Amino acid sequence: MKVLVVGVGALGTEVIKTLVLLGVKDICLVDCDRIEMSNLSRQMFFRHDHIGLFKAETAATVLQKTWPWLRIEYRNSPVEELAVSFFEQFTIVVCSVDSVKTRRWLNSLIVGDLRKPLIEGGTEGLLGHARLIDSASACVECTIDFYPQTRQLPCGQYYQEEGANEPMASVCTTNAIIGAIMAKMLLDHSGSFVLYNGTEAVFMDSLKIDKRKDCFVCSYGNFTA
Numbered sequence: 001m002k003v004l005v006v007g008v009g010a011l012g013t014e015v016i017k018t019l020v021l022l023g024v025k026d027i028c029l030v031d032c033d034r035i036e037m038s039n040l041s042r043q044m045f046f047r048h049d050h051i052g053l054f055k056a057e058t059a060a061t062v063l064q065k066t067w068p069w070l071r072i073e074y075r076n077s078p079v080e081e082l083a084v085s086f087f088e089q090f091t092i093v094v095c096s097v098d099s100v101k102t103r104r105w106l107n108s109l110i111v112g113d114l115r116k117p118l119i120e121g122g123t124e125g126l127l128g129h130a131r132l133i134d135s136a137s138a139c140v141e142c143t144i145d146f147y148p149q150t151r152q153l154p155c156g157q158y159y160q161e162e163g164a165n166e167p168m169a170s171v172c173t174t175n176a177i178i179g180a181i182m183a184k185m186l187l188d189h190s191g192s193f194v195l196y197n198g199t200e201a202v203f204m205d206s207l208k209i210d211k212r213k214d215c216f217v218c219s220y221g222n223f224t225a
């Protein structure tokens with residue numbers, strides 16, 4: 001199994017850590033951001049002397065030193081700038097970005113064009129969700145109304161969408177819980193939509209959400225994995 005993780009932030013580092021501990025050995029990390037002081041309190045791979053370095057490259061270096069048997073690669077570029085052929089080598093893709101715009105772009109490519117499964121998750125404060133998108137489940141576009149600060153535009157126009165790239169607040173407990181669920185979904189291929197709410201007590205629910213019959217991303221063809 002060769003896994004691509006897009007987004008090496010607070011949620012992504014939790015997913016990566018759990019995947020490695022569960023025995024996944026072949027991983028590629030993509031993130032164009034550099035490490036800032038504010039990242040250090042919630043991203044376990046990064047130290048003070050990493051400030052200013054790329055997140056993907058630094059996380060890959062730390063992982064390789066800690067677990068020398070890993071086959072780990074990285075790309076320090078925006079995921080949208082990578083060639084389509086790059087994505088074809090992966091068994092499954094994990095989306096742990098904090099941008100709705102990038103999430104929609106990745107869903108369109110991985111689910112719509114390449115017909116591969118996508119693990120998608122997000123957190124906002126004490127709220128979070130995780131799901132595996134495969135041939136039987138609703139994709140990001142089917143459920144676009146679930147996301148904050150976005151509005152639906154016709155296919156191909158959301159690259160110019162304004163206000164859809166706002167960063168979401170990060171709480172380490174929420175990221176740890178959602179990251180662990182995303183890693184578990186990757187290994188056992190469980191396809192439900194998991195919602196987490198930690199605002200008053202811990203509440204979690206698992207939903208089956210139908211695909212939209214007119215979805216321009218997922219309503220046709222078959223998956224390859």
Ligand SMILES: [Zn+2]
Nearest residue numbers: 139142215218
């Ligand atoms: Zn869809």
